[in-house]
Amino acid sequence: MDPIASPSRDRARWWQRGVVYQIYPRSFLDSNGDGVGDLRGITLRLPYLAWLGIDVVWISPFYPSPMADFGYDVRDYTDVDPIFGDLAAFDELVAVATSHNIRIILDFVPNHTSKEHAWFIESRSSRNSAKRDFYIWADPRPDGGAPNNWLSIFGGRAWEWDAPSGQYYMHTFLPEQPDLNWRNPAVVSAMHDVLRFWLDRGVSGFRIDAPLPMMKDPQMRDNPPNTGKPTYHRPFGDYDTLVPLYSQGHPDIHEIFRGFRKVLDAYPDKVAIGEIHEFHWPTWATYYGVDLDELHMPFNFGLLKIPWTARAAAQLVTEIESSLPKGAWPNYVFGNHDEPRIASRLGTEARARVAMMMLLTLRGTPTIYFGEELGMFNGQILPEQTRDPWELRVPGIGVGRDPGRTPMHWDASANSGFCGEGVTPWLPVGIDYMERNVASQRENPRSMLHLTRTLLALRAQTPALQGGTYRTVHDGDGDCFAYLRESDDGQRYLIALNFADAERSLSLPTADIGTVLLSTHADTHDERRELGTLRLRADEGLVIALG
Structure with missing residues (x-):
């Protein structure tokens, strides 16, 4: 394989040079004793992240929400849920992060809102509502059934009947998460204003959640049956019985991405990263844009899909590099809030160490999910402790995300320092927290934490590894x-x-x-x-x- 070139270090952008660290805020640090992590908790741990060598922090949603899907059902895009703090706490977080040379990027959830969002309440009030076309409404079939056969990723059909208006509304995920109608220019304008609100408060960009379902087939044709492999990289239950050919990824999505990019390009040096679950790499690469005018980086989830073999890893990297448009910048990720943790998926910390070395030395921007620097394993969740709505709706097929979302291990005290003694954390702390935590691993030069920190420092000071x-x-x-x-x-x-x-x-x-x-x-x-x-x-x- 011929060498794959990169921009020189002087010309590389911050998001090409840096390392992203994802924080699931409910599980990072509880600063007020309610058992749920919050923005001030993140602020208090920014010195740790600076010590570790992190350049960019991506924060999962903290917007006001009924928490049907723990923040991915947004009630208000321009505020902070009281569980996590307020706008003043967010502004303090950005200021302290800046003092540590750490940038902040946010989760942007454009496909759907909460059914409690003011837009949907108005949309649902009448067929003649000014906000009716903010969402996807459709008449029933002649037999009274759903408009088509589209399915929800979270189980069941993707249509919910609204008796007062005599129509169905669409939801790619929970019924509590109605899909926005991105073919309505008013929706586009309103959501662009959301981006500007946070850009004006100092964020450096966005990770765009689940963007492919934003643009569906305007004819709303039935999806064809799936006779092949699971839609993504693991079974999704009934959802896998159909190929989501018409319910997501319509070619018009590229215009939506170009619109996002224009908003960001009006501000200095911002980044757009998209959650693109696409494993046909030439198709995946199209989301950079023909002229690199769409996403700066469509997330590459290839390392989540392959078996743990050297040949599979080498082949994946070759395919990624050969699919990139000229001038595009690659990226790699081993885990996030929707996935089992690396150590649990691979089986041992020894393998997780090799995975971390690969992640931090490949060409491209790496993303580390919180706790992976410790080699944290999945938490153990008893049936009565399950919180994930996906697992509750589609039990028994292993889609539950709670085990990968358990609290961060800070020390060997009660609740591992995530919350105070006597406080019940929102999910149970991992059973191995007394041995596997930040405080103990900081004292052990052979720990996973020190390996990660050394790799990050080596990457930061070595032009060949960085770019x-x-x-x-x-x-x-x-x-x-x-x-x-x-x-x-x-x-x-x-x-x-x-x-x-x-x-x-x-x-x-x-x-x-x-x-x-x-x-x-x-x-x-x-x-x-x-x-x-x-x-x-x-x-x-x-x-x-x-x-």
Whole structure:
């Protein structure tokens, strides 16, 4: 594979150089003793994130909400739910983050609102309401049934009957989350104003939630049956019985993205990141825009889908790099608030360490989900503790997201320092918190936390890792994946990853001698090695400076 070029360090934008850290605010730190994390809790932990080496914090929704889907059902886009604080607390958060050279990006939820949003209340009041076309309403079929066969991702049909007006409204997710009608220019204008509201308060951009369903087939044709694989990367129950050909991803979505981009481009140096669940990489790449005028980065969820093998990882990176439009910037992610945690998905902390090294050394912007720097495992949720509406509506198929949303482990005190002793956290703290927490791992130089911090520091001070070229040098044969990162000034770094739980030898097409800067085993550094044949211990990754 020929080297894949990157912009020079001087020309790279902050979102190309930096590392994003996602915070699920309910679970980060409770500052007021109600068992739910809040904005002030995030502010109090910004010094920790600065110590860790984080450049950008992405915060999941904190807007006023009935919490049917824990904030992804928005009642008001331009305020803060009292659970999390208020606008003054948000402004303080931005100010303190800025003092630590940390940027803030927000979750923007454009596909739907809460059914308690003032727009929907007015829309539902009458067929003649001025806001009626803010949402997707349709007459029943002649037999009284739903307008078409579209299904909700959260189970059941995507249509809810409204008896007073004699029509159905559409909801891609919960019935409590009616879909906005993005074919209405008034909706476009109102939502652009939402972006401007937060940009004026100092945010550096947005992660756009679930944007593909925003534009549906205007003829609302039935979706065809699905005779193949699950729609995404894991089973979604009845939703997988149909291919969502007409209920999402209509080509008109590109115009919506260009509209978002125009709003952001009116402000200096902002970023738009889209939650794009698309695994046909040439199609995924179209969301950058023909002239790179749409999303700065469509999220790449490929690492969530592949099996844990070196060949699968090498093949994925090759496919991503070969699909990118000229000048587009890649990105990688291993986890988020909708997914099992890396350590649980891969089975061991040793594998999670290799995954972290890969995430932080590939060409592109990495996103770390809170707690992954500790190697946190999924929490254990008893049936009576389940909070996730998706799991409650579609039980038994493993879609529950609560285990990956349990509170952050800060120390070995009661409730792991997330909330005070005697307070019941909104989800139970993980059972391993006494051993796996920030305080104990800060004292242990061989911990996952120190490995992550060292990788972040190495990435930040090494142009080749931050923005250099990429070239595969070993494509996964024999359980190993190796690639070369090189900067404009000729500095070269080899990353070699062993995906096996046994020692492997890696034959490389080079006679170079290199210096091992870092091992995932955290016991090797500044060791000189000949690289014709490289030995890797079980579940070991190495960063090697060549020359």
